[in-house]
Amino acid sequence: MALEKYNAKRDFKKTAEPQGVKKSSNGALRFVVQKHAASHLHYDFRLEIDGVLVSWAVPKGPSSNPADKRLAMHVEDHPMDYIDFEGTIPKGEYGGGTVMVWDIGTYHAEENDAVSKDNLLMKKQLKSGSIKVVLDGGKLHGSWHLVKMKGENDQWLLMKSKDEFADKKEFDPNSILTGRDFDAIAKGKKVWHRNRESDEKIVEDPILGEIKSDPKKAVKKLKSNDEFTAEDLADAKKISKFPDDWRPQLATLADETFDNDDWIFETKFDGYRALAQIQNSEVTLLSRNGLPFNSKYPEIAKTLESIANDLILDGEIVVEDSKGKSHFQWLQHLEEKPKQGQLKFYVFDILYFQGYDLRELELLQRKKILKAILPKLKNIVYSEHTIGNGTKAFAEAVKKNGEGIIAKKSDSKYYTDKRTKDWLKIKTDKQQEMVIGGFTEPRGGRVGIGALLCGYYDGSELKYSGKVGSGYTETILKDLRHKLDKIERKSSPFTTTPKEPGVHWVSPKLVAQIKFSEFTDTGSMRHPVYLGLRSDKNPKDVIMETPKVETENVAGTKSETKKATTKKATKKPAESDKALSKELPSDTKVEFTNLDKIYFPKEKITKGDVVQYYNSVADYILPYLIDRPESLRRTPDGINSEGFFQKNVAGTVPKWIKTRKIKSDSAETAVEWLLCQDKETLLFLANYGCIEMNPWSSRIGSLNNPDYIIFDLDPKGAPMKNIVKTALKVKEILDSLSVPAYIKTSGGNGLHVFIPVEPKYTYEQTRNFSHLVSQMVHRDLPEITSLERMPNKRKGKVYLDFLQNGKGKTMASIYSLRPREGAGVSTPLEWNEINDGLDLKAFNIKTIPDRLADKGDLWKDFFKNAINLKEILSKI
Template sequence: MSLTKYNQKRDFKKTKEPEGIKKKSKGALRFVVQKHAASHLHYDFRLEIDGVLVSWAVPKGPSANPADKRLAMHVEDHPMDYIDFEGTIPQGEYGGGTVMVWDIGTYHAEANDDVSKDNALMKKQHASGSIKIVLEGEKLKGSWALVEMHGRGENQWLLIKHKDEFSGTDITYDPYSVLTGRDFDAISKGDDVWQSNRKKSSSTPKKIKKKDESAFSAADLANAKKLTKFPSGWRPQLATLADTPFDNQEWLFETKFDGYRSTAEIHNGTCHLISRNGLSFDKKYPEIADALSGLKQNMILDGEIVMEDTKGKSHFQWLQNREDNPDRGKLKFYVFDILYFGGFDLRGLDLLQRKKILQAVLPKVDSVIYSDHVVGNGQQAFKKAQKQSGEGIIAKRIASAYDTNKRSKDWLKIKTGKVQEMVIGGYTEPSGNRIGIGALLCGYYQNGKLMYSGKVGSGYTDDILKDLISKLEKIERQSSPFENPPKEKKVHWVTPKLVANIKFSEFTETNSMRHPVYEGLRTDKAATDVKLELPEITASEKDEPKPSAKKPTKKMAKETKSYTVADLKKFSKKVEFSNPDKIFWPKEKITKGDVIAYYNAIADYILPYLKDRPQSMRRTPDGIKSQGFFQKNVAGLVPDWTKTAIIKADSKSEPVEWLICNNKDTLLYMVNMGCIEINPWSSRIKTLDNPDYIIFDLDPKGAQIENIVKTAKVLKEILDGLKVPAYIKTSGGNGLHVFIPVKPKYSYEQTREFSHIISQMVHKQLPDITSLERLPDKRKKKVYLDFLQNGRGKTMASIYSLRPREGAGISTPLEWDEISDGLKLSDYNLFTIPQRLKEKGDLWKGFFEDAIDLKSVLKSM
């Protein structure tokens, strides 16, 4: 590889362009495609090989269609400093014209997993005239080939896209700069002129005029997923109850309406209103359905049907009893979200983007109203709701996607008063002049059982009493439906089918309602879905970390139990334990017996993440004072009762016998051998080449906790936008791990590529605090996005695994609400996790049920 031709074509007495200097290739190889408007428009395709950019001029540019074989003229090598150049080469100099960075990224030789071997392989491929690579760019992805054409003229090659999930006849590429989003005109009008010293011009490049943010165009649907048919069965996202209002610029605040939640499915000019549990509202509220019918575009709206008085206050009882008095009040449908529009699934867009589209497409009719919002000022919105005697407010995280049929902490409901849905399980007989019933006996479901929560004797009119008794008499039964029935006289029990809205002042310690008032029946919720609704989040502290258990102290260390072999025998009849009093952590006085006891206590939590996975045993039999060693081959070393499997870690290694940990006895056997840390494969023995999770290792290397947290949050936002579930845990040291469950039908190379793509997206947003460089010296005090952890045979400390480091840290699952600048990773350790598990349980329960189809996600990107 040489830069001689590059230097020869430039007279450095006349030009300030830099002399080409070869640099040593380190880490993942890079590529760039530069769109070049010189004498003729073309694309410069450049691959880093042996410290230079080996280059081809492609007149028509890359094509995703494997049938297109694009001519690529091999030209002189360029220096590595050229890789991110975007600007204007002055006229009169060689190559004068405008240059755009059309795509940029990393690449590797096809079928190679070892980055250290890529450069040598690429030198051989280039010399042979046949290059096969996998690109990991912003636009160009997947398998590509460059093939030299012999006998067709000097330096003529072909650029060809191989058939894979990134190929297709209908794929088009964004024409703009991947670095700045500019087109040629914007670049050429700027003052960024190519000069040899690479210094920026003293004048600032002109900014592109921003478009009107209130307008709605096709560009707003760029990140929405295109669907081939109209969706069905989408149910509304539900909010979580919070206790107090708050101010936060990352949240918006809407009115909480007192009515029936409904989606409006508008398809082929007909509107169907669907309740939150899938019932039709068409006949009940035909005025709303008629007002939305006749629209040309198909769409799905989310809102609330209410009945308002002349002052704009909604009345749930009026709505519930509308058939008896249809002229009382005005029926309205307040719309606050849009899920689908014109063939596009909008759920993955952030909230403000969806509301922008909604406001633009919602028809202007009196009975259908756009639900407006305020940003940041939640306390002011709450005070306004109180002043107007409203239900309360709904707080919504601006950056959140729409979670169909889920109750989310991205939406919070904050009520001005306490209102609870309750199941009617019986009623008492009236006394005095009262007709129908005396009081309703109400309750809620807990663990499948109906729990009594109080009787409701107020809030009724004569008409309501007559209506209730007619309904209750039809469902009377002999026995009480309550698990804890009240001791009341003259009781009539009923089958628990009816759900009532009850307003009350507070719950007692036994979860009984004080001062309850009946507000009406609900027909939009099944009785079995009624649970006791207590605040799950303190809204004023929602962005702060939840209180963790106490950190280890000297006192706690001294109180650690001393275990004998006799004590440990109670844990397993198969394992022969030894040296339980051996010190593993000198400072904390933690013994081998303590470690065995810990894994015995949490076996039920960790085993689901170890089952059927080969174990790469990291043995530290002398505790944290030694580095320890990895043992993979257990042939002839483990008892007959253990399960093993003969496996090749990779294509070049010899097959060895690996230990499989499927039960507590095997787990404790490993710990007794000195395995403080547990390291399973990412795949199971029946699908060894197909991992069932993808790893994002946020390795700090001296980075501040604020930067680690910021990186994790950006990663979460990107994954949320793709509707990809993200599970987070501490590393047990100074970093964080984010896992994605994936269906075990994709290769390690594919999952690693996905991790790399997402990591590049994170790095693009946070270039100053993150790094993709493998060499530690190149990423000091930056968060290393280590996507290379996704590989066959590569292992990482399991969830709930101890780490052989100072502080006895444990790789602990966290809630995303705990990820904040105040996060203290040292809080999650041997002393605190057992109690945390008792309080929170397994936060990753259901992890594997959330497995994504990687191909579907990639298609949506």
């Protein structure tokens, strides 16, 4: 069916669906299965043929059971631009409903290996009414058939052929692209209306129509996605009562700045945190612990009264100088010097709007709403942010002598009255609140006090943290003495009484903001400076604030130490870090951090030990890593944490590291993969939390053609003697074919057999060879081996996993550590070591350097012995 029929069914003045334009088919052909909740739920099965998506509607969807023959109604062709659409078509339009990309990938005609011939073959198959294809998608794999029913123009049957991919019981029901279900997609923003960039149509907005102060705001010109419409409140909860008991979300202290596109970065203001409750044009300003601020900052409250909407805003009250720098002490003494600087309220979040609780919305969505509704007022300012580049934001804060930055996860919700790790504070200087427990008498010509004696709470105990003798003016000294005399007491409030002459003890009721260079080993502040009193803090809440988050553990971050920006912010390495660093190259570009962190608790193996291991084996492992895209398995918290995989390193690694953009067959955008080309990159990866190295089986220049074939002998509870027996059987069969076989430990409980192959065969060809040999092994050892993919069907047997041979699939490299108990290393073995006495635990981080010194690289001639696969197959 030509695209004319597709175009005829659609009014492109009302829908933004792509107009049907035929395109040329180049490279591997693509397919998509879209799950469509229209008047009736069905699946749309689409194959790229001759520049269009030839389409069938399958009511019950694909089944992997070859016995199931699913009805498939041939419908109009769709344009290629339709292949990754996922969203909602408005009701009333043709096909109105929610569309999900259920599966997507590439395919080829059955029994054809030449991509260039696929399109012609598929045109012939379509015309004949019998289509046989091999799918390589996220869910659907292997051979599938579409057969036209006799006497029926549009009715076909879709069925699965019998192969290793048949009889998969269940498929994931959600989107292969985003993981969303229908509800999540329906609530999303991908709704096909007219192009908002050019549409001048005025649309009634039922939610904005509730704005009583200005009826004109009830309509919006849909010119830009930055404007505020009813859609923006779709996920917000309607509540009946104005919430007057909410308190601010708090940030957690982090050790250093970082870059990450999933985070935003804002200025850390040096002032008082405040919530502004606006109801019926009446304003209540509250401190972070609920104290009223109206009388203290009446100018702010008065300005906010001009906002007619009911809102709750979150922000910071500051006093700025002419250069825009905030000064906490100026804010402290605003009453005495009201003209010293400019009073402002910086607003960075919105919690409530016109009866809607916005806390469940994502942060960027809340900020979008806030920016749209916050009017331009002289002392009320929207707090801008940057996305991704925390290093630059921090450098700007240092340049302006600011307090620091706040990092916030862009998709995070708002958690009232909680301190979370979705918000991180990163300071240029060390600052924190301290409880005043006493003071000394002034000396010389000084008035008021000599120094404050400060502390922090550790449970119910007030720990002494040192005396603060600088940062005061004469006015401040007199004011402090006046306040402290009122709360003087006879005994020390500190758990351990400091030995200072002329001390006056006071009840721990006042909180001071202190700046200092660092804590000493005894918990005292070094070089402390008084900044002011904090009336918004409860003394019992003041604890020693140390970084709770190491930003190198934030997934996908490019962590930059503050040393690169300012000396004041330099993070001093631990003594153990220094000791370990001495064993590492001194001229490397890698800046080693946290080397004393424990990675393997039972063995007491540190991050530094892991870095040093890779430093010692670099010459052995690099030949198996160079030019191969790396899938980074990062375990920055050690083996007791789950860790995560990172493929795309765009913007997260130093510029000196080589990367390569590779476009997946099933995705429109390229992913930037890391290449481990040298020792410095290897050490960077180890310092980045990569205990394990995972390269592709193919190299840049021949990415579609692997240069080794893998036999993964996965034990799943099988005894060692059966693993050994299986490995020897693989060797026996390969010997009979005159194929060189190299064996190594997996680094865990299994064994890997590798065959070097000339890089001119496809992944499918190498996988088929692995499958063929695995079938021979299983034929000879049916009692102890299995080809079953489902673990519950192969308990206690050695799984012959031939599916590890696939483009983009990765496996722990030779000489790679594994992040599991024992610190095992994937180690080359000699075949005479494969016997019942084999102890896989003997090959670990502590034994491999000596083994290499003794035996060298047992695989040094591996790639020299690459086989011609076609010649081998001709012998079978």
